[in-house]
Amino acid sequence: MIIMCKEDITFKTPYQILFEDDYLIAVNKPAGIFVHRSSLDPSATIFMVQEIRNQIGIRVYPVHRLDRKTSGVLLMAKNKEVQSVINEMFRLKGIQKKYLAIVRGYIPEQGTIDYPLKNDSGKIQEAVTSYVNLKKVEINESSGRFDTARYSLVEVRPVTGRMHQIRKHLSHIFHPIIGDRPHGCNKQNKFFLERFQLKEMMLHATQLTFMHPISEKEIIISSNFSGEFARIYTELGFNKI
Numbered sequence: 096m097i098i099m100c101k102e103d104i105t106f107k108t109p110y111q112i113l114f115e116d117d118y119l120i121a122v123n124k125p126a127g128i129f130v131h132r133s134s135l136d137p138s139a140t141i142f143m144v145q146e147i148r149n150q151i152g153i154r155v156y157p158v159h160r161l162d163r164k165t166s167g168v169l170l171m172a173k174n175k176e177v178q179s180v181i182n183e184m185f186r187l188k189g190i191q192k193k194y195l196a197i198v199r200g201y202i203p204e205q206g207t208i209d210y211p212l213k214n215d216s217g218k219i220q221e222a223v224t225s226y227v228n229l230k231k232v233e234i235n236e237s238s239g240r241f242d243t244a245r246y247s248l249v250e251v252r253p254v255t256g257r258m259h260q261i262r263k264h265l266s267h268i269f270h271p272i273i274g275d276r277p278h279g280c281n282k283q284n285k286f287f288l289e290r291f292q293l294k295e296m297m298l299h300a301t302q303l304t305f306m307h308p309i310s311e312k313e314i315i316i317s318s319n320f321s322g323e324f325a326r327i328y329t330e331l332g333f334n335k336i
Contacts, residue, residue: 167300197297
């Protein structure tokens with residue numbers, strides 16, 4: 096059995112709930128908000144864990160990470176036992192993740208990036224990401240030495256789950272995500288800030304697929320992009336393709 100939850104349903108809650116049962120809850124996380132407290136910004140006062148706890152009235156436990164700058168599907172458990180099970184599913188690659196990104200240039204039609212990454216402690220870890228180029232656009236504006244600028248809408252599927260993996264991998268193949276700092280292109284980020292007043296990163300977690308740890312049913316939780324991602328998608332003309 097497949098349960099699909101789309102973002103085109105209207106909710107009256109502050110943060111859109113994409114899926115909820117007695118054990119799990121998934122929300123559409125906005126860009127710019129930490130999942131939980133982080134030393135990256137001690138001055139931050141808004142966190143998704145607290146926001147959802149306040150919204151539904153019970154404590155929730157994060158089971159995976161989304162960067163502060165990344166929007167999209169965020170899954171949390173309603174008790175520590177389920178959190179532990181889901182954490183293990185992520186570790187064993189039992190949960191499939193899908194993202195959308197807007198990147199610089201015409202990325203190849205499809206490919207796999209197999210490039211080890213170094214974690215915060217300096218350890219080198221295996222890291223694999225696959226991608227498919229969904230759409231390509233060329234705009235009649237110069238962001239550098241050429242008269243026009245090219246961009247791609249990419250579907251990205253991380254096989255492993257390293258910190259900033261998608262951002263680092265796309266930068267590694269010279270197709271950085273628009274708005275990404277520090278892994279992106281400073282020239283492109285400046286162009287998008289000046290031309291489109293863009294301050295966010297164009298990376299959206301669009302889908303999670305997994306077997307429910309209690310019901311053992313296949314769950315597919317999806318979220319359509321909105322906000323700044325949707326605006327830039329339209330500004331660049333992807334909506335016309």
